[in-house]
Amino acid sequence: MEKDENQNLIDFSPVMNISYEKINYLVDQTKDNGNRLFSFGKSKSKKQILFDLSGVFTTGMNAILGPTGCGKSTFLDILADRKDTHGLTGNILVNGQTRPKNYKYCIGYVLQEDVISGTLTVRENLMFSANLRLQKSLSFDQRIERVNEIIDQLDLEMCAETLIGTDFVRGISGGEKKRTSIGMELILSPKILFLDEPTTGNVKRSLMCPQLCGVLGLDASTAQNVINCLHKLSRQGRTIVFSIHQPRYSIFKLFDRILLLSNGHTVYFDSPKNVLSYFTANGFSCEEDTNPADFILDILIDSKNASSQLLSNAYLQSPMHSNNLSLIQSINAQTTDRPLLFEQYLSRSAFLEFYYLSQRTFRNAIRNPLLNITQILIALILGLLTGLLFYNMKTTIEPGISNRIGAIFFLATHQILCTASALEPLIKERILFSHEITSGYYRVVTYFLAKLVCDLIPMRVIPTCVFAMIAYPLMGFQRSFNRFFTFFITIFLSSVFGSALCFLIAACIPVFAVALIVSILAFSIMMVVSGFLVDLESIFSALRWIKWISAIRYSSNLLTINEFGNLTFCLSDDSQVCPIKGEEVLSKRKIPHQNDWDLWKNLVFIGIMALICFILAYVRLLRIKKFK
Numbered sequence: 001m002e003k004d005e006n007q008n009l010i011d012f013s014p015v016m017n018i019s020y021e022k023i024n025y026l027v028d029q030t031k032d033n034g035n036r037l038f039s040f041g042k043s044k045s046k047k048q049i050l051f052d053l054s055g056v057f058t059t060g061m062n063a064i065l066g067p068t069g070c071g072k073s074t075f076l077d078i079l080a081d082r083k084d085t086h087g088l089t090g091n092i093l094v095n096g097q098t099r100p101k102n103y104k105y106c107i108g109y110v111l112q113e114d115v116i117s118g119t120l121t122v123r124e125n126l127m128f129s130a131n132l133r134l135q136k137s138l139s140f141d142q143r144i145e146r147v148n149e150i151i152d153q154l155d156l157e158m159c160a161e162t163l164i165g166t167d168f169v170r171g172i173s174g175g176e177k178k179r180t181s182i183g184m185e186l187i188l189s190p191k192i193l194f195l196d197e198p199t200t201g202n203v204k205r206s207l208m209c210p211q212l213c214g215v216l217g218l219d220a221s222t223a224q225n226v227i228n229c230l231h232k233l234s235r236q237g238r239t240i241v242f243s244i245h246q247p248r249y250s251i252f253k254l255f256d257r258i259l260l261l262s263n264g265h266t267v268y269f270d271s272p273k274n275v276l277s278y279f280t281a282n283g284f285s286c287e288e289d290t291n292p293a294d295f296i297l298d299i300l301i302d303s304k305n306a307s308s309q310l311l312s313n314a315y316l317q318s319p320m321h322s323n324n325l326s327l328i329q330s331i332n333a334q335t336t337d338r339p340l341l342f343e344q345y346l347s348r349s350a351f352l353e354f355y356y357l358s359q360r361t362f363r364n365a366i367r368n369p370l371l372n373i374t375q376i377l378i379a380l381i382l383g384l385l386t387g388l389l390f391y392n393m394k395t396t397i398e399p400g401i402s403n404r405i406g407a408i409f410f411l412a413t414h415q416i417l418c419t420a421s422a423l424e425p426l427i428k429e430r431i432l433f434s435h436e437i438t439s440g441y442y443r444v445v446t447y448f449l450a451k452l453v454c455d456l457i458p459m460r461v462i463p464t465c466v467f468a469m470i471a472y473p474l475m476g477f478q479r480s481f482n483r484f485f486t487f488f489i490t491i492f493l494s495s496v497f498g499s500a501l502c503f504l505i506a507a508c509i510p511v512f513a514v515a516l517i518v519s520i521l522a523f524s525i526m527m528v529v530s531g532f533l534v535d536l537e538s539i540f541s542a543l544r545w546i547k548w549i550s551a552i553r554y555s556s557n558l559l560t561i562n563e564f565g566n567l568t569f570c571l572s573d574d575s576q577v578c579p580i581k582g583e584e585v586l587s588k589r590k591i592p593h594q595n596d597w598d599l600w601k602n603l604v605f606i607g608i609m610a611l612i613c614f615i616l617a618y619v620r621l622l623r624i625k626k627f628k
Contacts, residue, residue, distance in 0.1 A: 015059050015095075015191060015237050015239070016094055016095055016106065016191035016192050016239055017056055017057065017058045017059070017094070017095055017239060017331055018056070018057045018079060018092065018093070018094055018192060018239060018241070019055070019056040019057075019092070019093045019096070019328045019331055019332065020053060020054060020055060020056075020079065020090060020091065020092045020093075021054045021090055021091045021093075021328060022052055022053075022054055022089070022090040022091070023050055023052070023053040023054070023075070023078065023088070023089070023090035023092070024048065024050055024051060024052060024053075024088070024089045024090060025048070025049045025050040025071075025074060025075075025078060025083075025087055025088050025089075025264075026046045026047065026048050026049065026087035027046070027047055027049055027087055028045075028046065028047075028087075029045055029046070029047045046087070048264065049071050049074050049264050050071050050074065050075055050078075050264045051263075051264045051265050051312075052265075053075065053090070053264075053266055054266075054324065054325060054328065055259065055266070055269050055324050055328070056324065056327050056328050056331055057079075057192075057239055057241050057257070058239060058257075059234065059237055059238060059239050060234050060239070060240065060256035060257065061230065061231055061234045061240050061254055061255045061256045061257070062239065062240060062241045062242070062255075062256065062257045062258075062259070063242060063243075063244050063247075063255045063257070063258045063259070063272075064076060064241070064242065064243045064244070064258075064259045064261065065243075065244060065245075065247075065258055065259070065260050065261070065293065065296065065297070066260060066261035066262060066297075066300055067262070067297060067300050067301045068245070070261040070262055070263060070264065070300070071261050071263075071264040072243035072261060073112075073196055073197070073243055075243075075261070076194055076196055076241065076242070076243050077196075078092070079092060079194065079241060080107060080109045080194040081099065081103055081104065082109060082438060093332060094106075094192075095331070095334075096331050096332040096333070096334060104438065104439060104440050105133075105188060105440055106188075106190060106191060106192065107190045107191075107192040107193065107194060108182075108185025108186060108188065108190040108192070108193040108194065109185065109193075109194045109195075109196075109435075109438075109439065110178075110181050110182055110184075110185055110193070110194070110195040110196065110198065111181070111196055111431075111435060112196040112197040112198075112200055113431065114177045114178060114180070114181045115181070115431050115432045115435045115436075116164055116177070116180055116181055116184060116432075117164065117360060117364065117432070118163065118164045118165050118166035118169070118171060119163060119164070119166060119169070119363060119364045119367040119368050120163065120164060120360065120363060120364075120367075121160065121161050121162055121163055121164070122151070122156055122159055122160050122161070122162060122164065122172065122176070122180050122183075123147060123151065123160045123161060124360075124363070125164065125180060125184060126147045126150055126151065126180070126183050126184065126187065127143065127144070127147055128356060128360055129183075129184045129185075129187040129441070130143040130146055130147050130187050131143060131352070131356045132348075132352075132353060132356055132441045132442055133187055133188055133439075133440065133441060134146065134187065134188070136348060136349065136352075146187065147187075150183045150186050150187065151183070153183075153186070153232075153233075154179040154180075154182060154183050154186075154229055155179070155225075155229070156176065156179055156180065156183065159172045159173075159176050163367070164177060164180065165177075166368065168368075168370070169367075173222065174218050174219075174222055175218060175222035175223075175225050175226055178198060178218065178222075178226050179225075179226065179229055182195070182198075182226075182229065182230075182233075185439075186233070190238070191237070191238060191239060192238070192239045192241065193230075193233065193238055193239070193240050193241070194241050194242065195230070195240070195241075195242035195243075196242070196243055197242075197243055197244060197245060198226050198227070198230065198242050198244070199218050199223035199226055199227065199244060199245075199247065199251070200218070200245065220248060223247075223248075223251065224248075224250060224251060227247070227251045227254055228254070230242070231254045234256070245297075246293060246294065246297055247293050248291060248293070249291045249292065249293065251293075252272060252291065252292060252293045253272065255272045256271065257269065257270065257271060257272075258270070258271075258272050258275065260275075260296060260300065262300045262308045262311060262312065263308045265308065265309070265311075265312035265315075266312065266315055266321075267300070267308075267311040267312055267314075267315050268296075268315060268320070269315075269320065269321075269324055270320050272292065275292055275296060276292055276295070278318075278320070279295075279296070279299065282311070282314050284299050299311075350443060350445070350446055353442040353443060353446035354446045354449055354450055356442075357442060357446055357447055357450035357451075358450045358453060358454055361450055361451065361454035362454055362458075365454065365458050371421065371424075371459075372458050372459070375418075375421065375458075375459055375462075375463045376462060376463055376466055378418065378463070379462075379463035379464070379466040379467040380466055380467075380470065382414065382418075382467060382471075383466060383467040383468075383469070383470030383471040383474075384470055384471075384474075386407070386410065386411070386414075386467075386471045386474075386475065387470055387471045387473075387474025387475055388474065390403055390406075390407040390474075390475045390476075391474055391475065391476070392474070392475070392476040393407070393475060393476045393477075394476075395567065395568065395569055395570060396569060396570055396571065397569045397570070397571060397579075397580055400569050401569055401580070401585060404563055404564070405532070405560070407475060408556050408559045408560050408563065409530070409532045409556060411471075411491060411555075411556075411559060412494065412530065412552045412555040412556040412559060413523075413527055413530075413552055415464075415491045415494040415495050415498065415555070416494050416495070416497065416498040416523055416526070416551060416552060416555070417498070417523055418463075418495070418498070419460075419495055419498030419499045419501075419502055420498075420502060420516065420519055420520075421459065421502075422455060422459070422498070422499040422502035422503060422506070423502045423505065423506045423512060423515050423516060423519060424506075424512065425451070425455070426451065426503060426506035426507060427506050427509075427510060427511075427512050427515060428512075430510055430624070433447060433621075433624070434624060437624075444618070444621050444622050445618070447621075448617070448618050448621055451503075452503075452614070455499060455503075456496065456499065459499070460492065460495045460496060460499060461492070463495075464488070464491055464492045464495055465488075467491070468484075468487065468488045468491060472484055472487055472488075477563055478563060478566075478567065483562055483563070486558070486562045486599075487559065487562060489603065490555055490558045490559055490562070490603065490606075491555075493555075493603060493606050493607060493610065494551060494552075494555040494606060496610050497551045497606050497607075497609055497610040497613070498523075498551075499610075500609075500610040500611075500613035500614045500617065501519065501522060501551075501613050502515075502519055503613065503614065503617040504613045504614075504616050504617040504620065505518050505519050505522070506617075507616075507617045507620035507621050507624070508620050523552075525546060525550075526549070526550040526551055526552045526553070527550075527552050529546045529547040529550045529553060530550055530552040530553040530556055531547070531553055531556065531557070531589065531590075531591075532556065536590075537590075549609065551605075551606050551609055551610075554602040554603075554605045554606050555602070555606060557591050557602045558599060558602040558603055558606075560585075560586065560589065560591055561586060561591060561593050561598065561599045561602075562599070563582075564582030564583070564585050564586050565582055565583070565586075565593065566582065567581070567582035568580065568581050568582065569581075569582070569585075
């Protein structure tokens with residue numbers, strides 16, 4: 001059977017220890033020389049984040065502590081294989097062996113931010129993880145049983161049927177949300193569980209600018225409950241590795257081992273029971289009734305400069321360092337001929353991935369009805385408003401011709417501009433998508449198709465039907481089924497193109513405010529070269545090519561041909577003198593209309609442009625940075 005990255009492996013290893021030797025990590029940083037504008041005055045240099053780290057994390061509670069900027073999260077991401085390996089040197093082994101290809105299925109990784117679907121319940125989120133990550137051979141009842149075990153294990157029974165919560169819907173507490181995030185990873189029964197700041201809480205991001213965010217810390221009681229939960233899991237043979245900033249004593253004493261980092265250097269790696277005696281021996285005494293964690297961090301914060309190197313040198317010369325190196329050699333020497341993993345691949349159906357992703361997306365839409373109702377309400381209001389503004393347009397020269405041209409311009413422009421709502425879902429789910437793809441939940445193609453289908457049906461097809469059914473008869477366009485069908489297909493495909501362009505922009509730009517500006521700019525350019533606002537032959541020849549990528553131009557041309565074909569315009573309502581035919585108007589506006597291809601080629605061009613945007617959006621999703 002062909003093996004790919006979307007196939008699981010069965011893991012039979014009873015426990016997993018993770019060892020690391022001589023880990024060094026450098027990153028590129030840009031310096032501003034201060035004498036030039038923009039990028040011309042900037043130079044690149046290397047900055048070392050981690051320095052020669054070596055040690056072993058065994059079963060139990062392994063905490064990584066240190067002040068802000070010491071490299072805790074960076075090191076955690078490296079161990080979890082979630083960091084760009086460019087600039088990384090050293091060895092990371094699992095039970096003395098190279099990390100297996102299915103490493104992401106053997107571990108769990110819980111982000112600092114709880115990236116779970118807010119419109120689903122706790123149970124539904126866990127079932128989503130189970131349906132996509134457990135072996136296909138497991139029956140539905142077995143998956144339900146596994147989810148129930150997780151709920152019981154993490155004390156989530158009281159909130160199992162409660163929504164996680166969104167910005168508009170109140171949901172579960174911060175601690176329950178954190179335990180649900182842990183449960184999403186426990187579905188696979190990982191032997192190693194990584195957590196980034198599990199007691200810090202969630203990150204509140206601004207949709208308009210995700211870089212503007214605030215950290216909402218868990219209260220002391222909630223943080224204690226989360227750590228108690230992890231402690232219980234560690235006693236089941238799991239290796240729990242997590243970064244933590246400043247734990248209180250009741251949390252600190254639950255740790256089995258602590259790794260202290262200062263400026264990327266190891267200054268201590270042993271049991272927390274020995275930490276006070278170690279620092280006392282190195283000239284740092286702790287006052288009575290002082291939390292050891294606070295005492296340690298105060299030292300490390302104060303020693304960010306000269307003392308940092310002294311503490312690092314003291315560790316390298318200590319018996320503790322020698323013992324850690326001996327432990328690495330001992331674990332690596334225990335490697336046997338038995339493979340770490342039994343390499344039986346478990347194929348996963350792309351159809352099932354699509355089904356479960358679509359199910360989640362539709363549930364999101366149903367339980368977040370504001371956006372859908374708003375879309376339909378806007379279509380209803382605009383349909384009525386457009387129909388009443390251009391009510392029963394006359395077939396007179398004036399104002400029949402000008403009103404029709406104005407109506408067509410409004411229709412072509414409005415249908416594309418209203419698709420800006422397609423920007424928000426993709427940008428909002430970017431972190432969730434990146435985490436789930438990295439964790440092996442699904443393929444990019446199934447995610448993209450699910451988003452595509454679930455966006456087109458509720459957000460494009462239904463509003464388009466509502467708008468067309470109301471506006472077309474009120475406006476007095478030619479009453480013919482063929483012409484109504486052409487009208488409907490045109491505004492629908494225009495809406496699809498607008499969605500495709502928004503998908504592409506959202507896939508490329510993670511900041512909603514910037515993405516919105518770019519989309520408005522693109523729509524404005526297409527509107528200017530649509531042929532309504534300026535004579536296309538009068539603009540600079542160097543800019544004339546832009547008309548070929550204007551979907552508004554193709555849409556308006558199609559609607560104009562559809563309405564003005566076989567239509568005559570009289571001098572007045574009671575006049576029998578009808579000197580102008582619709583074809584003359586088309587010729588005057590330089591719109592080809594001699595045959596059916598002149599009509600349908602506009603539809604083909606809109607479809608091709610939409611397809612190109614969808615393909616580029618998909619390619620961009622494939623290239624979204626999966627590593628930090």
